[in-house]
Amino acid sequence: MNILSEDTGSERGHFFEMAGESRPCWSCQSDQVTFFNCSSCTAIQQFLHDTDYFTSFNMGYKLNIDLDLLEKQYYELSRRFHPDYFQQKPKEEQEISLGNTAFLNKGYQTLKNPQKRAAYLVSLVEGDDHLPTEAPAELFEDIFEIQETLEEIRALDQSDEAEFKKLKTVLDVSLEKMREFELDEKEKLHSLFVKWDCIEADRKGGSFTDEQKGYLPQMKQILSHTAYLDRIINDMKAAV
């Protein structure tokens, strides 16, 4: 079902009826404003400042999402708002189209990636978008060794290929370990997603439950680990 089409929009429309704040049309002052435009004068409307990515893509606050559906929504919304379709319109509408599309593009990039999606949800709930980057304590020893090896590779004479090969082998082993650890972390994250979604499915509006909020610290920790692992894996790949 195309849930963004206008005919079905009204029944599923609670996401698009501007949760919280509502505002008259900037152009004709009518209050007949939908998510897409003003029903009275057809001018497009700027997204409200409290619109979030989950809402604008009509995905609900779920963490396991249907990526095909997300893409479909992204295409549909792009067709509504893309600046290419507003070249003939007044300047104000062009600017709104630009801003809304930039918002959708960022939203799509964020929701597409499970880690970015979770980090975004955490920032929505906690109102703080800063996530630390932290090495997992279990890996301190390995990381110390990796840093040492990286250091040695850096100090290496370019022509010393035998030594480079040796160090590369060492690094390759650690790289595999880091990757495995990251995979485990991602699996843990996934099982938290499942738990979150379970409660989310039963939640009838209102704010998030305490049980849901209880999962956030664990998610944050995993995200800070994966962020760290991404970085060190990149450094390792760059070095060899």
Next chain:
Amino acid sequence: MAHVVGIDLGTTNSLIAYMDGETPRAIADDKGRTALPSVVAFLEEASAESVLVGEEAKQYLTTRPKSTIYSVKRFMGKGREDLKDDLKMLPFSLVGQEKEAIRIGIGKKTYTPTEISAHILRGLKARAEKALNTPITKAVITVPAYFNDSQRQATKDAGKQAGLEVLRILNEPTAASLAYGLQKEKEGTIAVYDLGGGTFDISILKIKNGIFQVLSTHGDTLLGGDDFDRQLLKRIRDEVLEQYDVDLLKNGALLQEVRLMSEQVKWQLSSQTSADVSLILPDNKGRYERQFTRSEYEGMIKGLIDRTLESCHKALSDAKLSPEDVDEVVLVGGSTRVPLIKERVGDLFKKVPHSELNPDEVVALGAAVQAKILSGGITDMLLLDVTPLSLGIETMGGIVSRLIQRNTPIPTTAKEAYTTHVDGQRTVSIHVVQGEREMVGDCRSLAKFNLTGIDPLPAGMPRIEVVFLIDANGILNVTAKDLRSGKETTVEVTPTYGLSDEEAEKMISASMEHAKEDLEKRQRIESINEAETVLRHTEKALAQGSDLLDGDEREKIEAIMTQLKAAMSEGTHRQIRETLTELNQVTQRFAADLMSQTVKEALKNKKLSDV
């Protein structure tokens, strides 16, 4: 209805196309030729400014080499120091100071590449006005996908100078995909390999229900058919110099002749297995004669093709795809007629590339399609493009803080909060750069501007929010705002030429090569920044809590502080880190005491229930 046209402003040839109903068509001249050679000849003796463009100008390449300009696209948006030695093999002269835009010297006058390009655009515009019998005022102009912000701006300016409202700067491979999609009505993942006269792009796209979504793009704005010719030119130059003691570089007309000859050899070797060259040398020095075989030629260009294939791998990797995931490969640009390219590209993607669309016209045709979309004539097709290069801002120590990653869908915005480093600081300068490297000096500088009038506050207190907006043209706008005062500075990012544009061309590949040293540099600067903060705090603490320290302890701390300062100026990041850890250890007890003293003092006059 007024026509909005699509223009392919190419290195070697330029084209103009329009929509004839549902069909895009390239507009031909009186003789039926659609390609307009991107050549501009300035005839000095003629009245006022007698400027010839296209075929008319081309004939002067060998007779007036100093005032007949070709391949000007290579200089768009560039500074003098961007040019490699290769580019100095030119019969006309490049002038301009360091850190300024390149200018081309013709007689007593100089011209920017933008002005020369505007002449080409005027030629195309006149052709279309004549053919369609209507004034042309609006256009979509294509650029290589890998063009940076300065190069895009320079192209847009050229359009403006030619009297055109540039509705969109469109990426060439994306344009090609539109024309391809329209003709083939196919869906799936396609790779567009676009090798023109002077530039190379690879774009990976997904086509679905009329949406053309670019997944990733990569390229090299200084790699094209011209470079193939230059390989041959160099070989001939070396042989002529060695055997006949004649230096082509000292004879503009002869150089131009050999360049055109090299181009001929390239075309001949696309269909034959050998090509003959014969050149009469001046001053009765005899005749240079030579036969080139296809395999010998392929040996010369192999390295160049390898570079394009590396770009293909990077684009695939950014799109998180493997060659098997690509359903079709489309070849665009005249240089893809070289058989070795078809073969190598086919090998990489494991499928025979499509070349049945006219590779010379497909970009202009796609631009015409986009022009119609923008004027409201097509509503079921939509392009979703990306920005080819990462964007960032300079932070402490010359490190780039990346705000927008390469291959992010556009339009897009990014916000970042910044703060001051010195108490009472009232101005923050913001330096915007484009590129993939860690250090500012290795990226392309786009703009520098100041946010003034910040309320004087202790270091770290102000919050300055910087917003980057990349529009649908891939052109950047930056706004900075002091969140406390609400004061705003908007910046139109105008081309700043020079700096490290040569880097900009190779930024991604270089970022791979230099990743090691970048990493060390970055880590070192990060450690220094951290050490500075720790030192500042320690000094403050030493002054505040002198009664909490005995002489030995103080001496120990001060000794390590001296060590740390030494490590900061000369040591590696590792040494800085180690000394920092040591300092943290020796100050641990003292810091804890100081903390509890501060807490005690704070609580002194309060009842427990108030806490």
